Amino acid sequence: MAQLYRRRCSSWVYALVGAIIFAVSSSFALAQTGKAPMHSSLPRVLVLATGGTISGKASERSAISYDAGAVTGEDLIAGVPGIEKLARLKAEQISNIPSQNMNSKVWFRLAERINQVFAHDEADAVVITHGTDTMEETAFFLDKVIKTSHPVILTGAMRPSTAISADGPANMYEAVKVAVDPAAQGRGVMIVLNDTIHAARWVTKTSTTSLETFKSQIAGPIGAVDAASVRFFGPPVSFNHIALPTEQNLPQVRIIYAHADMDAQQIDEAVKAGAAGLVIAGMGDGNVSQEALSGLDRAVKAGVIIVRSARVGEGFVNRNVEVNDDEHGLVVSYDLNPQKARILLQLLLANHVRDKSKIQQDFLARY
Numbered sequence: 001m002a003q004l005y006r007r008r009c010s011s012w013v014y015a016l017v018g019a020i021i022f023a024v025s026s027s028f029a030l031a032q033t034g035k036a037p038m039h040s041s042l043p044r045v046l047v048l049a050t051g052g053t054i055s056g057k058a059s060e061r062s063a064i065s066y067d068a069g070a071v072t073g074e075d076l077i078a079g080v081p082g083i084e085k086l087a088r089l090k091a092e093q094i095s096n097i098p099s100q101n102m103n104s105k106v107w108f109r110l111a112e113r114i115n116q117v118f119a120h121d122e123a124d125a126v127v128i129t130h131g132t133d134t135m136e137e138t139a140f141f142l143d144k145v146i147k148t149s150h151p152v153i154l155t156g157a158m159r160p161s162t163a164i165s166a167d168g169p170a171n172m173y174e175a176v177k178v179a180v181d182p183a184a185q186g187r188g189v190m191i192v193l194n195d196t197i198h199a200a201r202w203v204t205k206t207s208t209t210s211l212e213t214f215k216s217q218i219a220g221p222i223g224a225v226d227a228a229s230v231r232f233f234g235p236p237v238s239f240n241h242i243a244l245p246t247e248q249n250l251p252q253v254r255i256i257y258a259h260a261d262m263d264a265q266q267i268d269e270a271v272k273a274g275a276a277g278l279v280i281a282g283m284g285d286g287n288v289s290q291e292a293l294s295g296l297d298r299a300v301k302a303g304v305i306i307v308r309s310a311r312v313g314e315g316f317v318n319r320n321v322e323v324n325d326d327e328h329g330l331v332v333s334y335d336l337n338p339q340k341a342r343i344l345l346q347l348l349l350a351n352h353v354r355d356k357s358k359i360q361q362d363f364l365a366r367y
């Protein structure tokens with residue numbers, strides 16, 4: 001009886017498996033013969049190429065004496081084997097410059113194009129190829145002004161395409177892999193490089209030449225990626241946004257680097273040259289010399305907004321610790337490094353925010 005029951009059961013299982021195989025093979029055949037391309041269900045990723053070492057090329061097989069911005073976005077995609085299995089890709093050339101020449105004109109072009117792409121459902125995610133020198137600045141600007149749950153990812157390379165062991169193709173592959181991962185939604189603008197995923201707010205370049213150049217101060221990287229997997233270490237965190245200014249000429253905000261023997265000359269000159277704001281890359285927790293502090297007092301009196309940040313690369317600059325910010329009328333940058341503090345102040349001033357306590361609130365990360 002038990003044997004008969006087992007035999008009946010197994011014939012049912014065979015019949016069921018046979019039916020599944022038939023159904024799967026006929027739908028596969030249909031997909032092969034039908035008009036729709038096999039990969040039409042793949043997500044759409046738009047690559048916006050801006051230049052940088054990832055697009056760099058030397059005249060011989062070398063990493064020395066290369067031109068950044070010699071290879072186009074389309075060439076970049078074509079040079080990454082297997083990328084077409086991850087996504088349907090299209091490329092557009094926004095600029096082709098080394099990122100030491102990055103500027104707010106390109107930032108506006110990127111922001112406007114990305115807003116348009118998502119508003120018109122032209123792509124599911126955007127990957128931006130960019131030089132590494134100012135990648136964190138572009139990422140931060142876009143993170144502030146673009147309000148979308150679609151992934152926007154910047155990637156680049158530390159070695160040009162002609163270098164031995166060029167890192168561009170792997171970074172490009174991994175950036176697209178993260179871009180199409182459902183868990184990447186709602187995480188703001190990210191940088192993907194060297195198997196690591198960083199949030200725009202904390203990421204910074206730390207090494208002149210190492211492949212492991214990007215580190216996330218304060219909070220650490222938000223995830224890891226390799227050829228086989230994408231892993232985020234926690235739930236999405238996104239920050240407050242600011243409207244993309246209507247006026248494309250951002251207000252003049254200068255960074256002044258503090259050092260031993262610091263006087264007030266650079267501060268006074270910046271005010272004379274018409275700076276609307278100054279960011280101090282201060283010593284330690286954002287300190288300047290007594291003489292420079294007097295210069296800051298003069299600048300505040302002249303109506304210039306001063307933000308104290310730090311040159312040390314780690315930790316917060318908090319209010320009223322060694323410097324009495326209330327007394328001197330200063331703003332602190334908290335976790336933002338000087339180059340990001342500059343962008344945030346520019347965006348706030350461009351949006352006509354001049355009230356210091358309001359500016360201070362915007363520097364505090366709000367989740």
Ligand SMILES: NC(=O)C[C@H](N)C(=O)O
Pocket residue numbers: 051052053054068097098099100130131132133134156157158159
């Ligand atoms: N690795 C790089 O991309 C550096 C280059 N100077 C750039 O930022 O364009």
